[in-house]
Amino acid sequence: MFKKMIADSMSKSPWIYHVNTGSCNGCDIELVAVLTPRYDAERFGFKLAGTPRHADIVVVSGPITSQSKERLLRTLEQVPEPRCIVTLGSCPQSGNVFKGSYSVEAPIEKFVHVDVAIAGCTPKPEAVIEGLYKAAMILKEKREAMKK
Amino acid sequence: MMFPFLRKAISNLFSKPSTENFPAVNVEAKPNYRGRIEYDPEKCVNCGECVKVCAPEAITRTYEDLGDGTRKGTYHFNLTSCTFCGTCQDFCSTNAITLTEDYHMVGDAADLFTEGSWIHKIITGKLFCGADCIFCGMCMRNCPEQIINVDRKTKTWEVDHDRCIKCGICQSKCPKKCLDFVEEEDWAAAEKAKAEALVVKEAEEAKAKAAKLAAAKAAKAAKEAEAAKAAEK
Incomplete structure (x- = not known):
């Protein structure tokens, strides 16, 4: 009974960890806006976690600069399974306007599998909520799959 | 001094929350919001200006030769690479590209594409x-x-x-x-044919002009003769 309660409450409180890999700050501001009372993602239990070890969902923004690539990978290694990786905006998916730069390691797909991509430059807060909600659903499925 | 704050606090108890009830109630984007790209291949003339002008190289085109003198061209708009600056829309001379107000671009990166194909004659x-x-x-x-x-x-x-x-x-x-x-190899022959046709056309035009002049002269003479007759009377 307790196990079921814990599983239910866990699915309703996915914690977010936000990694900025050289983003222009546009996407970061929108993500923070999502957590403010106007959009209030905490209705769905989304909460910013202080450390990757507490996180369920990792939100990556920015085109992954060469400097931040290693740090991103190190952070992602610390996130316990099951985890869900969400890319915010166009940058992590393709490099956006920084594509082809010597200091940008653009597509994040080279390193990790991305579960949900939120397109836009920057995405609207509503789109961010939609993406996070989708990630939470995927997380729930993953958790159930892990139990079996 | 406490009173105004207290009044506000009590009135807030009965007012609606300022939170947007988003997933339950869909929020429309503001007018002229630049969201998902829509492409109309019927209008496209394949000038390639959008491909040239796109800063993040989100627009690509591919060709497929169909073998019967026509080819199938496809324009790919990669929405996970787009900056939504709207430059492609501005530069499109036939308004084939529009940035709609649809901002719900969430999902697998492989699905976030807009595509359109046309079949044109190879010229x-x-x-x-x-x-x-x-x-x-x-x-x-x-x-x-x-x-x-x-x-x-x-x-x-x-x-x-x-x-x-x-x-x-x-x-x-x-x-x-x-x-x-x-x-290129038929160019000289075409020029020659055009020159010959032009000569014929000019001759015909000159003939027509002469005929017109003659007719006008005759009409004038007839009129003068009539006028003279009238004067005689």
Whole structure:
């Protein structure tokens, strides 16, 4: 009974960890806006976690600069399974306007599998909520799959 | 001093929350929001301006030869690479690209694509204006690249061959159907045929003019004769 309660409450409180890999700050501001009372993602239990070890969902923004690539990978290694990786905006998916730069390691797909991509430059807060909600659903499925 | 704050606090208890009830109630984007790209292949003339102008290289095109003198072209708009600056929309001379107000672009990166295909004739050769031209300027007005120059007074027709995208719009708009794409090796023959046709046309025109003049003269003479008769009376 307790196990079921814990599983239910866990699915309703996915914690977010936000990694900025050289983003222009546009996407970061929108993500923070999502957590403010106007959009209030905490209705769905989304909460910013202080450390990757507490996180369920990792939100990556920015085109992954060469400097931040290693740090991103190190952070992602610390996130316990099951985890869900969400890319915010166009940058992590393709490099956006920084594509082809010597200091940008653009597509994040080279390193990790991305579960949900939120397109836009920057995405609207509503789109961010939609993406996070989708990630939470995927997380729930993953958790159930892990139990079996 | 406490009172105004207390009043506000109590009134807030009965007011609606300022939180948007988003997933339950859909929120429309503001007018002129630049969201998901829509592409109309029917309108596209394949000038390639959007591909050239796109800063993050989100727009690509591929060709597939169908073998019967036509080819299938496909434009791919990668929404996970787009900055939504709207430059492609601004540069599209036929308004085939529009940035809609749909911002729900969430999901697998592989699904975040807008695509459109068309089948056009493969056009080779250079644009050639035949002898039937009446210098109406329809081709000049409809050219998406604005590289055709027609002057009615001096009867000149010019085109910048290097910038021609071979879309064939001028050909379809020409009322006299005198525009044609001529291969390099047939160019001299076409020029010759045009010159000959022009000579014939000029001779015919001169003949017609002479006939018209003669008719006018005869009419004038008849009128004068009538006037003289009237004076005699």
